[in-house]
Amino acid sequence: MTMAPAHRVLLLVNGPNLNRLGQRDPNVYGSTNLETIEATVRTTVSAAGGTLKSFQSNHEGALIDFLQTEGPASTGIIINPGAFGHYSYALRDCLADLGKPCVEVHISNVHQREAFRHQLVLSPVVTGQVVGLGADGYEVAAQWFANRFMREDAGQ
Secondary structure (H helix, E strand, O other), X not given: OOOOOOOEEEEEEEOOOHHHOOOOOHHHHOOOOHHHHHHHHHHHHHHOOEEEEEEEOOOHHHHHHHHHHHHHHOOEEEEEOHHHHXXXXXXXXXXXXXXXXXXXXXXXXXXXXXXXXXXXXXXXXXXXXXXXXXXXXXXXHHHHHHHHHHHHHOOO
């Protein structure tokens, strides 16, 4: 008897200023708003048999509270920490504590920007990073999780 795969919940977490996507400096961050990004990721996750839970906050503690509440039962995390990716050791420690597969997304290529943006403190605790692909970076991360779900369903 084949058992159905466990229900998968993927978290999509966005940090400060990402609620302003589509309005904030479109030359750097593009014209796609956060709602469109969430809908695109939700479609990919749903097609792979999962559910997406999205959360955005401009407050570090709120992001950590969400991750600590929802993270343990999740399958994985896509996170764009915004500026917190450069200095939030609290967010880094939270992700390390959860121990879930996690893909960090940055819309712009932070390595081509100001020097203070070059350091990404989450790097040692995330599974992978997508940097500089614009809003498409979220879809790349979602597709990675979708492929992972399908491989698990196939028993690989």
